[in-house]
Amino acid sequence: MATPAPAEITAMRRAIELAARGLGHTSPNPVVGCVVLDAAGRTAGEGWHRRAGGPHAEIHALRAAGERARGGTAVVTLEPCDHTGRTGPCAQALIDAGIARVVYAVSDPNPTATGGALTLAEAGIDVEGGLLADEAAAGNEAWLTAVLRGRPFVLWKYAATLDGRIAAADGTSRWISSPESRADAHRLRAAADAVIVGSGTARADDPQLGVRIAGLADDEITPPLRVVVDSGADAVKPGARVLDGTAPTLIAVAEDADAGHLEGLAPIVRLPRAPQGRGLSLPALLQALYDRDVRSVLLEGGPTLAGAFLAAGAVDKVVGYLAPALLGAGPAVLGDAGITTITQALRLDVTDTARLGPDLRITAVPVRTARPEEN
């Protein structure tokens, strides 16, 4: 791409920040931010996509800019859409507003929405893609992964001692991680469309799986769908905290499970059992969630379910909160993931480390080994 103006780089950084405000609210749509600069390069309007079905980022920014958009530049984190879904095409709105130049970061991989750049160029608008593309793509990693893989993005999150234990030998586990780590984990929940636990965790902890963030009112949070994977429909009982009605809940059970006692308490989805191993088919679970517009999943475990997700190649990112404590005995953070020898170890790239109070937060992504045909 040609050298962008400094004001365009600053505007793109701001647009990426604005886009992040939509995390957790926009699925099945991406998060998008937009800054409109006037003809002199000054910020005239800002916007972000706030929720699915609402106006796109460009429309908010154009409205804020008003007449100052004429002859100006729209800086947007994703290629403007070219299709009429629940809202009109953004490419046309930019043309109608008299925008002279459009700078975007990431091309739209969605086959139904792509083509905006071409439409804009055909209308005589100067169009450039690729500005701060890596940063913008990182902000949209869940949606981009979901489009690419045809299933929701899965982030596995856990809290463990430094020796990788999630509970002591007698089963006691509260609280392994610090208040700072737990607050951070609630931010992960708020950014996800669904949070998943297995029946073992439902039985042991009776988790509520809601989101609490200091300083944010309930109406500023879109709580994720609470999903319990409970093949026999025998772990979630009437009165379970996950059925408290404060957020949507889905109980995934086997096709042959007797789930009569859940009638009227929570929606259930019946899924085939896994062809081998225990529990339900994970591809079927992820498909059922995708069909419900879930694009990002926070997998909260426990170790058995996490092992099955890893064995299925269905973990895209790992966030581990490591507390500076040692237990020496007690369950490990990860159960059987189908790995029997060291050469099969799932290798990860660490993408971030942070101190949260006394704890260490490690973020890592699986190293995807290239298949021969990809070399």
Ligand SMILES: NC(=O)c1ccc[n+]([C@@H]2O[C@H](COP(=O)([O-])OP(=O)(O)OC[C@H]3O[C@@H](n4cnc5c(N)ncnc54)[C@H](OP(=O)(O)O)[C@@H]3O)[C@@H](O)[C@H]2O)c1
């Ligand atoms: N520290 C942490 O970060 C953390 C997080 C979560 C949990 N935990 C702890 O973990 C412990 C529970 O762990 P857990 O391993 O016993 O239970 P789990 O992983 O929560 O649940 C495992 C169960 O999920 C069901 N399941 C359904 N489909 C499955 C599939 N495809 N693959 C595997 N399992 C599937 C199976 O039972 P059915 O088929 O019978 O339904 C299985 O036994 C608790 O002590 C809890 O406190 C710790």
